[in-house]
Amino acid sequence: MSSSVLSLEGIRKSFGPVHALQGVDLHVRAGEVHALVGENGAGKSTLMKILSGVYRPDAGKMTLYGAPYAPANPLDGRAAGVSMIYQELVLAPHLTVEENVTLGDEHARYGWIRPRTREVERILGDLGQQGVAPDARVSDLSIGKQQLVEIARALLFDARIVVMDEPTSSLAADDTQALFEAIGRMREQGLAVIYISHFLEEVQEVCDRYTVLRDGKMISTGRVMGTPVSRIIEDMVGRSVDELFPSGDHALGDPLLDVSGLQGRRGVPANVCFTLRRGEIMGIAGLVGAGRSETVRTLFGLDSARSGALSIRGREALRVAWMTPRAALDHGLDLLSENRKEEGLALNLSLVFNLTLSDLRRYSRAGFLQLGKERRDGARWVDALRIRAGSVEQRADELSGGNQQKVCLARLLQQDNDILFLDEPTRGIDIGSKAEIYKLVHRLAQQGKAIVMISSYLPELLGVCDTLGVMHKGRLSAVRPVPEWTEHRIMQFATSGYDA
Amino acid sequence: MKKPRNYKAMLSEIGPLLGLIFVFALFAALTPSAFTSFYNVKTILTQSVIIGIAAFGTTFIIVSEGIDLSVGSQIALTTVIVAAVLNLPGGDPGIFWPLLALAAGVLACTGVGAFNGFVITKFRIVPFIVTLGSMQIVRGIAKWIGKEQTVPTPDNWLTNLMLIDPSPSWLLFGPGVWLALALLVVSAALLKYTVLGRYTFAIGSNEQTARLCGVKVDRMKIVIYGLGGLLTGVAGVMQYSYLTVGDPTTAVGLELDIIAAVVIGGGSLSGGEGSVVGSIVGALIMAVLRNGSNMLGLPNYVQEIIIGAIIVGAVLIDQQKHRLRTAG
Structure with missing residues (x-):
């Protein structure tokens, strides 16, 4: 796949005797939203932690924009343009939107911070969030808005790949729509979004392509449009019940x-x-x-x-x-x-x-x-x-x-x-x-x-x-x-x- | 089932006691005759009564993962209330009025403790903050009742409690020492052999588990802080007996000595650990150190440095023991 901006090939990772990933491939293109789906424990989180630099793979190759990519830690990953938006938000609730967005990259002269309000406003605007004031306290915002602040932070750091782990799991319906709009705008700007979710109806709504993981292996990948949901579910489940369960009758009573x-x-x-x-x-x-x-x-x-x-x-x-x-x-x-x-x-x-x-x-x-x-x-x-x-x-x-x-x-x-x-x-x-x-x-x-x-x-x-x-x-x-x-x-x- | 004796666990129980024996032996060796005289032993015991009794109550609170910073103020309040009741018009220093004064003092502290517990559980404010506040409030009330000065009282039998030499000499120790001993037995039994004590441990070890197992956590905490207040009240009566006046400015910072006694005795501020016997041993270690240092003519600052080091050292040793246990 020549047009991939991010390629993971043959990624393996074991924790002691547990083989969390057994040779996973993942190809993500610019300007696409790529769904990563699978049951609990299929290896999605491990794969994303390798991508962001939290873990190092035991084997396999990662390429980002054609160059080998091997982050030593999450800061390394962020510098290379890979940003993670975790399920639990990592914002400082007492600081303002602007302070949070620029945290770790304040422009200062002699230790005095020079505001970057204009820049922050522009990024929020790009996400369709003109309504969020840069001087609002983050704790006063809804969870959904806080998530968008975190995305804005990723964009300020010139993220090119944004990974979202179950972003809608704690959102109300209208916040979810705002998030989808922001994702759409990121796609228009040519960013790649990796979207991890259990909710397949959301995957159908916002994602272009998908990859299914099961038991640490890549099972299938393809275009979301034209693939029936039932097919994706089959790929997610696809295993048989083994025989460690007791059999024996017990009658049901009152x-x-x-x-x-x-x-x-x-x-x-x-x-x-x-x-x-x-x-x-x-x-x-x-x-x-x-x-x-x-x-x-x-x-x-x-x-x-x-x-x-x-x-x-x-x-x-x-x-x-x-x-x-x-x-x-x-x-x-x-x-x-x-x-x-x-x-x-x-x-x-x-x-x-x-x-x-x-x-x-x-x-x-x-x-x-x-x-x-x-x-x-x-x-x-x-x-x-x-x-x-x-x-x-x-x-x-x-x-x-x-x-x-x-x-x-x-x-x-x-x-x-x-x-x-x-x-x-x-x-x-x-x-x-x-x-x-x-x-x-x-x-x-x-x-x-x-x-x-x-x-x-x-x-x-x-x-x-x-x-x-x-x-x-x-x-x-x-x-x-x-x-x-x-x-x-x-x-x-x-x-x-x-x-x- | 065969029960293998767990020597490490045993050692952790008697660790503070070994510490007490060590410091006692040390001073006995340094100042042979004066330190080990019977009179001096009686003095040390009497000096430990107030901190000891208050520490019994604080033990319950600390085992439940709480803290009570208002103990010193509660003691001052008790001395003032006792004095005020004794000075009531129509009061006479017979048997009855001092008894009434004692009851009023103890009741007031029980109320303060229960109130602390109520605020902590009802409004979900951490105990440190609640009792930091009530430390000031109670001190203020004591000064208000005492009109910002010491309150002299007529002679009465309460002032005999803290005598070093008891009046019938066959008692050997003053009534305060015997009372502390009785309360030691009662509180130790309460913490170790009753449902109340078991729930105290459970709440301190893991409040969520306690709730899951049907413990009425909020009600229990109010009881625990109330019990702490009750014992503090008794300690306050002892303080009055020692001072023979009501003094709203007494016992400032005493809560820290009391907490130190509990911690030296094996109590953990993260809850679920501690014992009444350990706490009295902790109080005795501090009393022995102070007394022995005085005998040696060491200046006050040396005592403070030594006691500070012992507090940190005791916790350090305790942590090392845990590390050994979890590793082994």
């Missing part, structure tokens, strides 16, 4: 939990309704940020709800807005947090303290702890779940990831509630521990508990769950038996909110 009209404080979740039966394992699929965690956290009283009701075992409905974690636990709900280290565990306390924290009533009399009983029960759970630890007194941060997750699960098991929300229960743990957790989830369902399982790994949801719902921008699809779903259909709802 409804245990009935959720209606669940509305979060910030609009996510949006009007979520579902019914969970005894013995049911219900999966929730969806992209990061679709509102899966927020749904169960709101039900559990950790995030605040605007409205919604839940009824347990057919009893009268409770208002979700009044729910607290204590009340949720007392009503028979329990939650496994997706953030083991930030939320799931008190890391500098002992294993047994962590295990019993939600249920100290069982281990105390008149406010005094029964330490002997607590220790004996703790040791029993350590044995039952085969947690590898020196003793129950061992601090939680001294355990491996898989064992830490088992401690979190043991807390749910000893609490012995009937409705369990498991948020990413197998994230970041080894395959052996994963299989043990799948088996455990099945056993709990056989005991008549009802489980909601959230995961970003589709094969796991399809392998473990009885029923499945998909979330898109806060909304939950109809919950159907797993055989009625295909990966294709799931990805379609997850990326477009459209259910065929």
Whole structure:
């Protein structure tokens, strides 16, 4: 491809035993918006970090405008004309627009800054943002406008390649349109934009060409116009469910939990309704940020709800807005947090303290702890779940990831509630521990508990769950038996909110 | 299950105690007869009572990842309130009025503590700022009540609490020392063997985990700061007993000595670590150093330099221990 301004060929990168990229090619032309798509963990972020100079590739060649390109660090990349716009904005909120745009490149004489207001205004105008005043404080702007300020900064530094990582994930609709307009103008000026997104309808709207990554390999590339979305989804998913999942029947019984009209404080979740039966394992699929965690956290009283009701075992409905974690636990709900280290565990306390924290009533009399009983029960759970630890007194941060997750699960098991929300229960743990957790989830369902399982790994949801719902921008699809779903259909709802 | 004894963990618990034994032995070797005399030991213990009792309360607050900078002001407030109640018209220095004065002082501090906790949780302002503010406010109230001067009081039994030589000599130590010992046992048990104590650790170690596990974090924090205030109030009564007057300008900066005692005793300002026994040992280490330095005739500035070095050194040693543990 002679007209490519940026070429990546045969890029490889491994982190220890994990092969994040296995020979990826990417060709980007001047004046085009190039979509980079793929599932979570396909290697998009790694590739972009190599492009911007955060990582160095193990093998492969990069050329920028015909010259070899090997940035040693992000500053190097920026000097060569490659700018990244990250998901999390990196602006100084207390400074003005102009101060942020020129940060690191102030024109000064004897240490006194000479304003570059005219220049900043021109760049903002080029982006179609005449309305943003250079002396406005950045913290007073909407997220969307802040993002445009960051793009303006990239342009001030003479960026020729601009990489945007999920730029619309936190934007409101009109901000998204302003962003698309800015992208259009950059294209007219002959810049190349690499656009990373999960939302395929956006890709269709703004992108010229696309490249699909899957499991660290480039699967396909081509023109967006004329390529059906279904084809792109197929390329993104394209793998089979392997056999590490337990099979074994468990009957579905009476409804245990009935959720209606669940509305979060910030609009996510949006009007979520579902019914969970005894013995049911219900999966929730969806992209990061679709509102899966927020749904169960709101039900559990950790995030605040605007409205919604839940009824347990057919009893009268409770208002979700009044729910607290204590009340949720007392009503028979329990939650496994997706953030083991930030939320799931008190890391500098002992294993047994962590295990019993939600249920100290069982281990105390008149406010005094029964330490002997607590220790004996703790040791029993350590044995039952085969947690590898020196003793129950061992601090939680001294355990491996898989064992830490088992401690979190043991807390749910000893609490012995009937409705369990498991948020990413197998994230970041080894395959052996994963299989043990799948088996455990099945056993709990056989005991008549009802489980909601959230995961970003589709094969796991399809392998473990009885029923499945998909979330898109806060909304939950109809919950159907797993055989009625295909990966294709799931990805379609997850990326477009459209259910065929 | 076989329980392997964890010597490293044991060492970290008794580390401060070893430090205390070391400084005591050091001064005993340098100034043999005077330092180890029974009278001097009694003096050191009595000197540790006020900082010690306040440190019990501050231990709870620091273990919960909080801080209370208003402790010194609370102590001053207590001395003034005790004096004011004793001076009420119709008051007499029998059994009852001093008891009422004591209760009023302790109650006021409990209220200040609970108020701190309320502001911290209700308005989500960091404890450092809230208590920095209440440090000034409470000091101001103390001066207001005391009309900006010391408040003399009639003779009463409260002033006997801090005597070095108790009146029935078979008591061996003054009532203040015994009271501190009793409070030591109660607070240590509270922190280690009750649900309240366990929740204090959980909140300090990871507030999010505590919330996830159904701990009513906000309510617990108000209780913790209230308990801190209660113990501070008792320390304030001891301060009154020592001064025998109400003094709104007393105990300025004392909160820093108290926090230092907790930190030397193994408390971590990032929460989840600390013990009541450690805190009293920390207070004793500082008292021994001051007393021993005086005996040696070392100037005041030397003591300050040594105590400062010990505060930093204690934390440094503690961090090294953690690094060893996570590495091993």
